[in-house]
Amino acid sequence: MPSPDITSLLPIVFTLILSLYTRNVIIGLFTGVVAAVVMLSGFNPFTVLSILVKTYLVGTLTDSYNAGVIVLMVFIGGFVALMEKSGGGPAFASKIMTWISSRARAQIAAWCGGIFIFYSDLGTPLIVGPVFRPLFDKLQVSRQKLAFIIDSTASPVAILIPFIGWGIYIMGLMQKEFDAAAQNISAWDAFFYTIPFQFYAILAIAVVPILVWRKADFGPMADAEYKCKTAATQERSNDPAFITPFSHKNARASFVFGPLFVMAAVLGIMLVPLGFPFNSVPGSVFRAALSSAYFLAAVTLIGLMAWYKVRSLNNGIGVYLNGMSNMMQVTIILVLAWTLSSLGKELGTAQYIAEQAQRGFPSWLLPAVAFVFSAIISFATGSSWGTFAIMLPLVIPTAFAIDAALFVSMGAVLSGGLFGDHCSPISETTILSATGSNCNQFEHFRTQLPYALMNGGIAVVSFLVAGIYEHQGIIVMALLLQLLLLIGITRKFKVATP
Template sequence: MDHIGFVSLIPPIIAIILAIIFKNVIVSLFTGVFVGLLIMSNGNPITATTRTINEYITPQFTDSYNAAVIVLLLFIGGFVALVEKSGGGLALANKAAKHLNSKRKTQLSAWFGGIVIFFSDMGTPLIIGPIFEKIFDKVKLSREKLAWIIDSTSTPVAVLIPFIGWGVYIMGLIKEEFDRIGVATSEFTTFVHAIPFQFYAILSILIVPVVALTKVDFGAMSKANKRVEETGALFWPDSKPLRKPEVSQEDTKESHPLLILLPLGILFLTLFGLLLPQGFPFNPVPGSDFRVALSTGYLFASVSLIILMIFYKVRKIGRIFDIYISGMQKMMHVILILVLAWALGSLLNEMGTAAYIIELLEGNIAPWIVPMVIFAASSAMSFATGSSWGTFAIMLPLAIPMSYGLDAPLLVSIGAVLSGGIFGDHCSPISDSTILASTGAGCDHVDHVKTQLPYALINGLIALISFGIAGVTGSAYTILFSIPLMVLTFFIISNIQTKRNGVNVTQ
């Protein structure tokens, strides 16, 4: 295998270390690319700089596939911004909230609301949290429980959806690696087939209704629920709840649920209308056709939403266009990460990084263990950096060729990267999604991390075991083992703690 030896590991190691130290993925990726080209240029900084710009960054923008992905991300960014400012999600949640009169209904409704706001991982905590915090107070459920529910339905839901920003971003990384190693399979087909192997995300979503229906709680979460149930105290004496940002007057204007229902309906009708003639979703669809259909769907959905916002007088037309453009601008951060990830992947391919790793591991590690190793490494990186997207950007260019070269199950390995990114993100106190969940629920951030961590660790351990099983079998039905194991584990731990401490499990 062609590689330049140990030095081929330096760029990704530097990128990981800098991401952990500075918590800035863009700087970390750029530095990794630059250092790699500094090595390839025999230490000449001028040559390394010009090659970084001319041969590795600029071509990512001019490539037709990459350009189509960037355009799609811009359309998605504009649409999401309009939805978040339209008030449609808020109006829908307000109507549903009127019928909630029990703890079980309240938890399930918050969970369902988080799934409905699938198009925006930030939208879930900032829309669902403020709506449900007073309802949780009324039925005597802790704010920590609300933070856990909205955290469990934000990124874990988003990472499973192929036609939003998360899926487009991940498929862009997959496609780039497939081109390098000569895999002809569609990135869309690969993403969809890898969904059953995203064990942690699936378990995180499903554990919420299990807890709500069975009244199983333990650890710090059980104590928080008992505090509210017995004393009515929303917070511990030393808690410092995060406060939501001040809501401007324009954000409080009355809206209508139609402003979220109709645009989403148009999005799906457009997507399926353009792709059904090609056999979608039962037959593979070329990635280019899928991206065009998605871009068209998001554009039509945005136009319909703009018309509705004008009709219901939610915003003035000038402000509406400002919101749309600002949503596009917010996607530039994502686009920069994606472009630099493509550039780093191209550099690692030239240096033979994956080939060197394969040469080191071949014959020394069983192929079925590879997904477990990838999951553990991705989890550690995501926890340390607080960034699942940064983890995907660095780990997928390593994991895909590594699993391919070591004859490990490719779909399982991709699922391991995605699951590890979400697991580490859930456990990390510096993760933006964890902070947003605390903010949306109006609870103390440390309390949220403490109450969520036991649930996350259990699901993470089950996911690790599941990756070992899937590594052997390669079967998507492994999840049917993971879910019962998760339910059984939660019951056992809860019963043990209840007997040991004499603590009543409350809901």
């Protein structure tokens, strides 16, 4: 391996520049991978491409751990597509409409619906938004508020669940770095230890019921709520094509409960005898159990749709296969991130960063710095997953080298990526939340931003404290600070919702 020097950072620099300039993380990662291969093998286009494919990309794909993660992601993609196209979400929502008779209940119901549709961050705006939109119109709750609620329960909920696409993707990135650093740490355990330090995600979820309880908003959201309360009709998006969720007269709420029950039962049958969740199980066994659970849950849902004549068997299988193919972009990001990590190890990138950090960078500051940089990258690219692929391979080795709080630092990367995604007007969840609510995209961005900035500021303070004193109870401090700020803001500016 070459002696690590500042040139070992070039692939990362190219990745960041191209990702930010093109707003496409795949282009950035691919450029960084090619640059690393050029540095290792010399500038010969044919040789570079041959080595890239034969040695690195194929090597990454044939690794047993990587292959297991990719297979699991494909199964998850098929299952999520079935859930979104089954009509079960709208059928479930219609069941809870009977007790909604007030503005507060409507907002809490939409919030609960977003949490319940945890299996897909994109499923929340696709299902919850269109289903609750007529009810919000009837009760004169602004569509900006609906977009804010579903955006606050889409990615923030999904990022806390270890057995869906978000968790599997993140654990895949974590495990690669643990193995490279020769650390005997299970990515499954690490993910759970990181959850209490995902300050921004938890704050984003918690802010909704607090606002409903206080019956107050501030900033542009307060103006939107006032206009909605006093206007005869809601202001709609200028785009006439808005999302309508798939629904069917024969769809049942059991389309949601049934497959999830099957999934839980399969996981229990396969993992509980091995001591799960109290004892750690081998990663390969866990991934095999999850793949089996998702596959059998999908089979159950296809059968239910055929039984109730919502979709034929062939049509259901077609939806399933199409959902599998939709995971291609995620797979490409994962493969390129793993490959760049391996190349970075050969170049000594992590070693160089760690050596520079050891010369005076305070270890307690790493989480806050990781949060800020992740937020910037995510805001500029509109991609939290791409941000994780760039930042985790940098932050994890640095945390090991300077003895920084590892789980806090990883939580900072995840929180920063989510915060930037929430603040970015070009992120997919921002666009879909506005579209699902049929409100103007810029209006959603403008009304959500003050809440995101408030939670982001609290998260920075929390990461500074957690960097010094690594304790899971700091999240309680963050939530109390959020509550006090909201009470103080709404009292001072007297912006109670009419």
